[in-house]
Amino acid sequence: MPTIEIADQRLHYEVHGDGQETIVFAHGMLWDRHLFDAQIAAMQPRYRCVSFDLRGHGLSTAGRSGYELYAQTDDVAALITELGSRPCHFVGHSMGGFVGLRLALRHPALVKSLTLIGSAAEAPSSRDLIEGWMLRVIVRYFGLRRLANTAMDICFGDNFLADPARETLRRQMRQRLIANDRVAIAATVRALLARDDLSHELHRITAPTLILVGSNDKDSHTTPAHSQRMHEGIPGSRWVVVPGGGHTLPVEEPGVVIAALDEFLTATQLGAVT
Numbered sequence: 397m398p399t400i401e402i403a404d405q406r407l408h409y410e411v412h413g414d415g416q417e418t419i420v421f422a423h424g425m426l427w428d429r430h431l432f433d434a435q436i437a438a439m440q441p442r443y444r445c446v447s448f449d450l451r452g453h454g455l456s457t458a459g460r461s462g463y464e465l466y467a468q469t470d471d472v473a474a475l476i477t478e479l480g481s482r483p484c485h486f487v488g489h490s491m492g493g494f495v496g497l498r499l500a501l502r503h504p505a506l507v508k509s510l511t512l513i514g515s516a517a518e519a520p521s522s523r524d525l526i527e528g529w530m531l532r533v534i535v536r537y538f539g540l541r542r543l544a545n546t547a548m549d550i551c552f553g554d555n556f557l558a559d560p561a562r563e564t565l566r567r568q569m570r571q572r573l574i575a576n577d578r579v580a581i582a583a584t585v586r587a588l589l590a591r592d593d594l595s596h597e598l599h600r601i602t603a604p605t606l607i608l609v610g611s612n613d614k615d616s617h618t619t620p621a622h623s624q625r626m627h628e629g630i631p632g633s634r635w636v637v638v639p640g641g642g643h644t645l646p647v648e649e650p651g652v653v654i655a656a657l658d659e660f661l662t663a664t665q666l667g668a669v670t
Contacts, residue, residue, distance in 0.1 A: 397466030402474050405462055408455040409448035411532060413440030417508070417665070418481040422472065423446040424490025425584050426540075426547065426573050431489060434650035435657060443661075446484075448475060450492070452580025460579070462621070463587040465491075468500040476506050483508035485661055490514050490618060491530060491584070494538060496652070497594055500601045509664045511606040511657060514613055514643045516622035517591035517629065524616055528589045538583035541574050548573065553612035554641025569647065577600065588617075598629030605633040606660040610641025618643065 399406045410429060419439060423431040429447035436445045449456035451463055451471065462468075472495055476482050486507050488496035493515025500507045520528060535545060548570055549557070557564060607630075609623035620637055627635035638657055641649050 400475055400478050402471050403461060403462070404457075405449070405451055406412040406457045407448055407471060407475060409446060409479075411479070412445045412447075413443055415440075417661075418444040418446060418479075418484040419661075420472070420476060420484045420486050422482060422486070422488040422492030422495055423447075423450065423453070424451075425553070426576055426581065426589065427459060427489075427644075428572070429639050430446055430454075431644075432487070432646050433648060436488070438654045439657070442566075443485075444473070444481070446479060446481060448472075450495075452577060453539065453661075457540050458577040458580040460583065463583045465494055465498055465587060465591050466502070467497050468587075468611045469502055472499055473503045473506055474531050479571065482506045482527075485509045485664070487511040488513065488515060489658065490615070490643065491588060494588070494591060494616075497601075500603050500605075502592065502596055504602060507603045509604045509606070509661065510601065511608070511660065512623075513608045513613065513645050513653065514609075514610065514616045514618045514623075515626070517519065517594040517598055517610060517626050518622060519591055520562070520589055525589055525615075527620070528585055531591070532582050532585040535578050535585065537578075539574075539578040540576055540581065542576055544570055544616045550614050551642070553614070553640060553648055555611055555612070555640045556642055556644075556648040565647070569644075572631055595625065595629060598626060601630050604664045606636045606656065607633055608638065608647055608656060610635075610638045610646055611645060612640055615643045 513623040
């Protein structure tokens with residue numbers, strides 16, 4: 397699989413399709429480039445689709461530093477530029493959305509449209525900070541196996557967790573979660589807890605923006621209320637609440653995400669979204 401060298405890091409990426417316009421997909425913490433496999437399969441006949449592993453995830457370098465959100469934002473900017481994908485349609489889930497917001501503000505020329513799934517613009521609350529630091533210590537010294545049940549409950553909605561037809565998929569996602577590098581995830585948690593509040597800068601985002609959130613998103617950092625506030629802050633943005641959906645919509649509700657993204661990108665190309 398191809399890689400790009402950025403400073404002391406090596407990012408792995410994949411390119412599917414050869415459409416004139418490019419979609420760049422950025423996963424959330426604990427996952428990797430495969431999070432958007434269903435969406436890429438659906439979109440690649442018409443778009444060039446780029447997916448990659450963020451620092452410390454998947455096959456990308458798991459170094460001891462460089463996990464700060466602005467460093468990761470610069471990683472993505474370098475990747476987009478290196479692949480000749482500017483401007484791109486950027487799709488980010490959770491932490492990938494945190495990066496997408498910063499990309500749209502810091503490198504607006506690289507972003508043709510922005511899709512944020514289960515994400516937020518605000519800094520962590522005091523409670524989130526306390527719980528996050530406890531989580532970081534457990535992950536750093538004991539790994540993710542001890543937290544697997546809790547993590548699965550936060551990452552997925554009740555409908556997905558209770559569906560007998562998706563038992564195999566749940567087991568696969570659990571194994572992917574446990575397999576993460578504990579040092580890299582602990583460093584990522586630290587970076588997320590240190591993120592700045594972008595609420596008062598959202599009005600500067602000029603790219604057409606789609607915001608998706610599950611009504612059953614149980615991640616306290618990315619509740620439906622967080623998404624609503626982003627929608628209210630980003631001029632002309634679209635806000636879609638998926639009934640019964642949890643935090644990881646690309647996996648839980650792949651068809652819903654595909655339909656919303658397809659409609660949004662088509663409208664963007666036709667100039668119906670500004």
